[in-house]
Amino acid sequence: MSTQQAEPESQEAPEDPEMKGAESPQERRLEEKDDGMVDERAEKTAELEGETVLIKVFRYDPEVADKQEPRFDDFHVPFTKGMTVLDAVMYARDEYDSSLTFRHSCRQAVCGSDAFFVNGRQRLGCKTQISDLEQPVRIEPLPHQEVVKDLVVDMDHFYDQMHTVEPYFQDEDTPPVEDLEEQRQSPENREKIKMSSRCIWCGACMSSCNIAAGDNEYLGPAAINKAYKFAMDDREGEEIKEHRLRILEQEHGVWRCQTQFSCTEVCPKDIPLTEHIQELKREAVKKNLKFW
Amino acid sequence: MSQSYNRGLIEDFGRWKEFSAGMWAWIFHKFTGWVLIGYLFTHIAVLSTSIGAASESTDVIQAQNDVYTTTLQGLEGLFLIRLLEIGLLAVAVFHILNGLRLLMVDLGIGLESQDKSFYASLVLTGAITVASVPTFLTGVTL
Ligand code: SF4
Ligand code: FES
Numbered sequence: 001m002s003t004q005q006a007e008p009e010s011q012e013a014p015e016d017p018e019m020k021g022a023e024s025p026q027e028r029r030l031e032e033k034d035d036g037m038v039d040e041r042a043e044k045t046a047e048l049e050g051e052t053v054l055i056k057v058f059r060y061d062p063e064v065a066d067k068q069e070p071r072f073d074d075f076h077v078p079f080t081k082g083m084t085v086l087d088a089v090m091y092a093r094d095e096y097d098s099s100l101t102f103r104h105s106c107r108q109a110v111c112g113s114d115a116f117f118v119n120g121r122q123r124l125g126c127k128t129q130i131s132d133l134e135q136p137v138r139i140e141p142l143p144h145q146e147v148v149k150d151l152v153v154d155m156d157h158f159y160d161q162m163h164t165v166e167p168y169f170q171d172e173d174t175p176p177v178e179d180l181e182e183q184r185q186s187p188e189n190r191e192k193i194k195m196s197s198r199c200i201w202c203g204a205c206m207s208s209c210n211i212a213a214g215d216n217e218y219l220g221p222a223a224i225n226k227a228y229k230f231a232m233d234d235r236e237g238e239e240i241k242e243h244r245l246r247i248l249e250q251e252h253g254v255w256r257c258q259t260q261f262s263c264t265e266v267c268p269k270d271i272p273l274t275e276h277i278q279e280l281k282r283e284a285v286k287k288n289l290k291f292w
Numbered sequence: 293m294s295q296s297y298n299r300g301l302i303e304d305f306g307r308w309k310e311f312s313a314g315m316w317a318w319i320f321h322k323f324t325g326w327v328l329i330g331y332l333f334t335h336i337a338v339l340s341t342s343i344g345a346a347s348e349s350t351d352v353i354q355a356q357n358d359v360y361t362t363t364l365q366g367l368e369g370l371f372l373i374r375l376l377e378i379g380l381l382a383v384a385v386f387h388i389l390n391g392l393r394l395l396m397v398d399l400g401i402g403l404e405s406q407d408k409s410f411y412a413s414l415v416l417t418g419a420i421t422v423a424s425v426p427t428f429l430t431g432v433t434l
Contacts, residue, residue, distance in 0.1 A: 060297050062295035062296065062297070070297060070299075120307065120309070120310035121310065143299060143303075143304065143307075144304075146296035146297060146298050147296055147297040147298075147299070148296050154296055210304075210315060210318070213301075213304065258318055259314065259318075259394060259397045259398075259406070260312075260314040260315050260317075260318045261312065261313075261314035261406050261407070262312055262314055262315060265312055265314070272403070274397075274403065274406075275400065275403050278397065278398060278400055278403070279400065281398070282398075282400070
């Protein structure tokens with residue numbers, strides 16, 4: 001009973017801190033990006049109404065003799081309003097070829113499983129509107145990752161890199177269970193790491209990075225961003241931060257980034273990855289600078 | 293999963309049309325850097341011929357028909373060399389401008405206009421190079 005009474009209170013969710021906040025470079029960038037997008041999309045949608053769109057999908061299957069040599073298959077998919085790339089490949093699979101293989105789950109840009117290479121750019125299938133793309137739409141698996149089958153790539157290396165930065169909260173001196181108390185973070189600090197906490201492990205950034213492609217040991221933008229999230233979190237304490245910076249400072253850590261900005265451009269969550277990597281570089285320099 | 297498919301580097305470069313501003317900036321920066329290093333070594337090789345000139349008497353040097361001077365005059369008379377010099381200027385200017393751009397990026401300044409600053413470096417490089425053409429081509433015998 002009493003628990004039921006408490007409920008209404010919890011419904012008053014705290015105001016989303018993401019909604020407010022000063023105009024950051026990232027916000028400005030987003031605004032620019034959205035400018036005029038809406039009108040354009042409405043126009044394109046009207047144009048495509050009742051049409052079929054041609055999608056060219058990369059096919060490869062090591063287990064089927066005539067698919068061992070990669071090729072593109074054409075599918076003509078009837079356009080529906082609001083159709084995404086994921087919708088289109090799902091339609092192709094359901095209606096034409098049930099062997100067409102790809103990953104997806106949430107269909108709302110949350111699980112990060114359907115990152116594809118669409119018209120020459122890493123994008124989330126479920127977040128990309130067909131009406132925003134040039135026809136025909138070319139859909140391929142992410143570059144720089146081995147293709148397992150059709151649009152499915154091997155993500156093991158990406159996950160390994162993510163795990164090397166110890167992507168979990170570490171506390172220096174966790175008090176005994178009976179004295180455990182809420183660990184508070186200042187709104188400013190939350191604001192600072194807000195963007196970095198959005199990563200959905202889709203691997204788009206890693207796939208777009210030429211440096212990561214050339215150096216298998218490079219941690220990569222996603223892992224470094226993950227490390228940033230924790231290194232910049234005030235609650236973790238100085239010692240852990242040092243430890244994190246030590247991991248990041250290594251030869252294949254932050255210094256490998258050559259500021260190409262490819263990762264920042266493709267990240268579906270609009271995380272300012274290059275900005276974060278650069279900030280960690282500066283932190284690493286500051287940590288090692290000694291004037292005595 | 294016994295087999296998988298790796299599309300390889302060749303295919304990567306086949307995608308050059310899809311490169312973004314930042315990627316081009318990176319490629320051009322590396323390229324111009326290597327050209328400048330190559331030039332420096334050539335420059336040293338040419339300059340070291342002045343050792344030969346130094347062995348000649350002062351009169352010869354003053355009369356400007358020592359090995360060093362005649363070699364350089366000969367080279368400078370060539371249209372190809374003038375053209376290469378213009379190229380060298382373009383390469384150096386781009387490398388400097390993009391270097392400044394990268395410095396800004398390192399300091400975290402103007403990150404959101406990194407692509408615009410790349411285009412600006414390109415345009416400036418073009419303008420400076422074109423403006424230098426009359427100077428470089430004066431007195432050249434084809
Ligand atoms: S940083 Fe962005 S692009 Fe990279 S894995 Fe996370 S969400 Fe995907
Ligand atoms: S299906 Fe989950 S991110 Fe697209």
